[in-house]
Amino acid sequence: MRGPFARVVGAVLVLWLFQRVLLEPSVREDLSPGSAALDRTLVASRDAFVAERFDEALDPTLKLVDALPSQPVFLERLALVYQGLERAEDEARA
DSSP states (O other): OHHHHHHHHHHHHHHHHHIIIIIHHHHSOOOOTTOHHHHHHHHHHHHHHHTTOHHHHHHHHHHHHHHOTTOHHHHHHHHHHHHHTTOHHHHHHO
8 A cells, every 4th residue: 555655645746846846937927127027017016006906916016025125115015005905914024
């Protein structure tokens, strides 16, 4: 019983590693400074935030915080988005 189970677990592990290592980087957007993807993310975050659509602003704002951690304006926006979503614990963490 141990042999087949170990083979299945090994196969699943290999498939997961393949997906994470080989496929994941190509799926991610390039949010380096000056990239078109960064510009689209900036606009999406700003427009949703200004319109007080905080649920729509959350994902692009999180991406901006990850891509540009040295820019405090995005950390502040993230805290305000969490405030708008009434997620006080997340707001305090941001």
